[in-house]
Amino acid sequence: MLNAHNVLQRAKQSAFGSANTTATARLQNVSSFALTPDLQTRAITQMRGSLAPTFTTALDQYASNATFEVSDETFEDLNYWLDSLFTAATPTGTGPFTRAYAAPLTAEAAPSFMTLQWGQTNEVWQMQDASVATLTMSGSSNTGVQVGGSLIGGKVIEGALQTLSDRTGLTRMTGCMAALAIDAWAGTMGNTAVASSAFSWELTINSNRQYRTYLGGCTPQAWNDQQWSGQLRLSLELNSTTDDYLIAMLADANTILERQIEISYTNGSDDKLEIQFAGHTMSAPQLFQDRNGVMTYDLVFDGVYNSTFGNWLKINTISGINALA
Secondary structure, three states, rough: OOHHEEEEEEEEEEOOOOOOOOOOOOOOOOOOOEEEEEEEEEEEOOOOOOOOOOOOOOEEEEEEEEEEEEEOEOOOEEEEEEEHOOOOOOOOOOOEOOOOOOOOOOOOOOOOOOOEEEEEOOOOEEEEEEEEEEEEEEEEEEOEEEEEEEEEEEEEEEOOOOOOOOOOOOOEEEEHEEEEEEEEEEOOOOEEEEEEEEEEEEEEOOEEEEEEOOOOOOOOOOOOOOOOOOEEEEEOOOOOHHHHHHHHHHHOOOOOOEEEEEEEEEEEOOEEEEEEEEOOOOOOOOOOOOEEOEEEEEEEEEEEEEEOOOOEEEEEEEEEEOOOO
């Protein structure tokens, strides 16, 4: 059997613990996927007058985890991962459709849980209660947007693929569609464009999500998030604009640099990705890095709540997709 024949299919669950075995979408843009059943076992120690390693073992609990990567994400398919990390968005508009995601503050996120079917004919494995626990998004001037992360899930059993066609009409994001804005802590998000300075960016989000079991069950029966965290890294050319951030960071007052950052990808009026992040620089960068003879440095921001912005992280998308299959 060839790895090239593997496919990944997704079905939305009605609730945690309710597997949906009939996939409705083929996640064809995924470039790599690895599924690991997580068995919690024990070799039971007994005083049996023997040097044998054990006479019996026990399987106490099992769940699963997985990792995925998308090397070139589209405006449309990004919503599958965001829906599974944040509270699932309700699209607004009449086409194109807008989805708004925000890091949770006082109420836990309400993500879309998924049942995934992974493999190929005669070798398909089903992962139920899958959700995105950590998500990394990145982009650069000469690439598209890469998306990857970790999934946690419940039991893994033999599954079945549905006959699903490749989806068409998907629009790939590219670096030439991107824009960056950096604003003061008390300013307006997205107001101050930073042109001809940024080479790349990387956003990491950790929901600190965990699944748990109770007496009477061996597979996950509930879930919860702990405090979320996130970090945004910008790779910048050193110039008369970007040296202002270094000057502010390393000033005599030893003030931590606080900024609001907006990264957007726009394709006409039909497609948009907008990442809005508020954060502080908790460590100073190396001075300096080299990019083909050009002086550069990395600005790293850790997520911090901003009262003007009303959060530390929001992501908005616009696409032609109303309901996610």
